[in-house]
Amino acid sequence: MTTRRNFIGTAGAVGAGAILTGTTVPASFAADTAPTAPDASTTQAARKKLARDNIRAVDTGMRTNYDAMRGNLTKHLDPIIIVNNDMVGGTYYLVQNGTVVETVKPVDEIFEMAKSIAHTPLGIYSICAPSLDPKYIVPAQVPYTDPHDLEMVAYNGPKNTGWVTPLQDFSKTLDTARKTLTDARLPADLTTSCGYIIDRGQAFIADTVKRGEFSMDAFEAFSADVYPSIRTNMYYSSRYQIDGVSALMTRWRQRVGDPAWSNLYVLVFSLWTTFELNQNSIILKNFMDQSKTDSHLIDLMTAQIVSDPVAVGLDNLARIVMDNIAAEMVFSTDQSTADALKGRPDLLSTEILKLLGEDGTGANTASSVTKGQVNQLVCPFHNRSATTPAVRA
Template sequence: MTTRRRILGGATAAGVMAGLGGSLAAAADGSGAAGVDPAVRRRRARDAIVAVNSGMRANYAALKADLIAYLSPVLVVENDAKGGRFTLVHDGGQESLHPVGEVFELAKAVSHVPLGIFSIIAPHLGDRVPNIPGADRIDAHDLKMVAFGATGATGWITPLRSYADTLTAARRQLGGAGLPPGMAASCARVLDGALRFVEVSTAAGSFDIRSFEDFSADVHAALRTNMRYAAEAQIAGVQGVLRKWRAEIGEESWKDLYAVVLSQWATSVRNQNSLIIGPCMNPAKVATHLIDLPCAEPPEDPVFVALDNLARIVQDDIAAELVFPTDHAAADALKGPQDLLADEILDQLGGATAGGTPYSAPASAGDACPLRRRGTDGG
């Protein structure tokens, strides 16, 4: 492979250093800068210093780009509606597939019905938290931001009826989908409950948080049943493909497997696929080799995004020990997701946690801290 490095030719190392030294001396004594405005000289000097970091970044990026071709074996998982697209990268080759059975997608599709209705009616829920079970778990400020529309508006009726048409079509075809009996019953309960909510709400031209919670609470048991079927399909499919690939590449390669799971922030902790993959990896390396990578949106090329990030992680693992050979705390920071300046910043903040100046409500507000109401010690 062609590398980015070229050998300096036509000059010895001593000659190169002499040339650099002369340039630095000239810059230090201001030669050639007679008559230049002091502010301009300072800007040039600072730009020259910043160029040092620019040079580092260019070489760092080049190393990362070269390293990608040597990453192996790597499991890349892109979470999606079908349970995840899995790609095995090994010795320059790739294989991709969706290993999870279709029951997963079907169970999730129906389970998302309450969220689908919520997404249509949310702007018109009203910005006041009613006296309902779990009212203290609803952030009043967040509710005001989500319920940004007028409560008396009727613009939600048409899209809700349109969504109901989709639900009706699914309900009519449910019997022919070949679902397990228990799952078919739970899907019917969710769809029937949703259609009743739509019918009552659109006929009355109104709804509120309480009426929506009544609907969602009524179908909760059915949702849990669907979750069980989805989880069973997920586990069977993922474990099956991991066994297949493990046998193909052999134990010697498998023990060094990296797994990069791409997901959105909301599912990046205890991600469904990560939970299944972890026990199938080398136990000694799970903590460092199973990487949950949150993405703002699903990337166009998830394999490249995963490998690009992994290359950074791998080269930082080695660089950390060589750049900070006598400071293991700094080395650990460079190797992990912690910012290298985190400890220093916390020291200078007096050990305060992230979040800045602690919030203090006016005396007249009483115990208004939402975090405290949620059962934490924060304030």
Template sequence: MTTRRSFLGGATATGVAATLGGPPAGASAGGEDGIAPAPRRSRAHDAIVAVNRGMRAHYAALKSDLITRLSPVIVVQNDAKGGRFTLLHDGTRESLHPVGEVFELAKSVSHVPLGVYSIIAPHLSDKVPNLPGAERIDAHDLEMVAFRGAGSTGWVAPLQEYAATLTAARRQLEEAGIPPEMVVSCRQVLDGALGFIDVAVAAGSFDIKSFEDFSVRVYEGIRTNMKYAAEAQIAGVEGLLRRWRSRIGEEAWQDLYTVVLSQWATSVLNQNSIIIKPCMNPAKVATHLIDLPAAEPPSDPVFVALDNLARIVQDNIAAELVFPSDRAAADALKGPQDLLADEILDRLGAERADGAAHPASFGSGEACPFSRRGIPARG
């Protein structure tokens, strides 16, 4: 019969054996239960990890049920037309693009310099030129982008094809039904790009300086287009929000959740979030307006939005119940901060206070580049 004393004795003997490189005298390699130490450890690992698997299964079940109950919710998928808006309320669903087409046309022409850049960028010199603002160009970033080098002519054909696209658009400006001032600004941008392309193709070369000169010439036209795009978006989104607010009623609107899906590059001060924010309940907007960046537009944006929203909503309640004595930990569970962030920052800070080396440090004794600013104090 195995007693607590004999078990502890066996464990101690096993530890000694591991230190000396072999089993203790009179003991079998398999241990008292006949199972070798490695399989026992694996079995223990699996049993403990099963606890987390069980949690995740129940967490997923709760989330799945909650997804079907979330209401009212507006999901916004940012796109070239100003955003596709979906309202979910009490089992009903409506999706549409509320922004007028002036937005899409203004943005389309304003993206011309970026289109030209995308073709020529791999063929630029990887040396930072002596230009105003050159210090803002990261030399390594430039080296990564300009991977083909200035000697290649692979840019000529695609640039000429893009010029044909620009020429076709320019011919149709008068027929597009856009404001006269925007016709002028679009023409300015298109003509500037076509001029840059003509010169580059004729010379068989270009450089960062010539592209910068082109960008400066067309910037005024881009600013005009941005004005019309902004006006169209504000009018379209605010008009839709007023209509939906009237439909679902003030009581429901006060609890509105809004999830705006965007790419990382536009996830801070996102155009639709800016317009929506003042239309929501100010007491809840901080927790009910969620900007959700993604690498690429999801195939089912509404499901992705609801899946993330369900996590947020159930974590809001879990945080106060799971961590009732630690407000900082509760806030971490309720927000985008990782629960271990506080502890990691504490440990990294302690290492530096002790003068311990750290593999990510730049130079000896340099302080960690991350601070705990903005993280609530414990207790």
């Protein structure tokens, strides 16, 4: 009987790649990557370079086929929800067979309103922090503040007064928001908390400008004063986000149907600062097949808000889905290595940790590892017994 192993084993390198990827490899590519035989008059250095270029061509061939498969696979990904974790609670894209069928911003504007006013202390900090005294840390914060971080943030130093005009401009922005606050028609408790945050923020700015110095002590007293009101704003932001996303997920589940929904992949883009326990991910997890959330709910960390989340999301998911299958086929005798290929750990991480020793410096084991032991450690098949029975669907 032909099995996947002896079937792939009978194909050449380029042929096997084409079989696995489902793409046709052009003849010109095969010719370009074919090994080149060195001329008899070639110098040793040139022969070495040629040999290494021929070795690199193997990886080039793999990557060409891998990229072709990934491009084709994006057209078949289904169903997918991609979330761009933006300033309005998230833009949601429902993707079926690689195509966006609906785009929605599900969260009520009140989410944005509550967060906007809650950011008042952070707005003041952003203007004034460069003019802090880097030699002074509030005593209560000493265990939690890195002196070097403070020194870098306070890059202007306490004698700089460049913060005065920007702070006064920010106060004008707060004043305008305060005068029109009731017209926003926010819930009563939220209106009250927003008003208090703004009022205390303007008072702090006035005192700071009059004093001519930005003090960590005074700022922390101000931030502690408005903190209960900020918690109120956080409650309203969370409440409206939960309600909006929940309603959308209920509707999309009905549209997709339960059988397909059970295989749903969710990709959430978020900045590093909101990457762990991201608000959208927490809510979405409740609407997924709970047996698959560990593998199908994927948080993607970004350095900035993604301009084309659908294209980037589908490309990433195609890699993930491809590697899920490749892992079990390529590393069929070593489950730990297969799991690394399927997950976020670097494929060589386990071996590097072993070679460096338990403390990561190599002091315990690396210095005493012999060549034979290195071969054993690096071998991708040493962790799973050769007699491990194959599991067939």
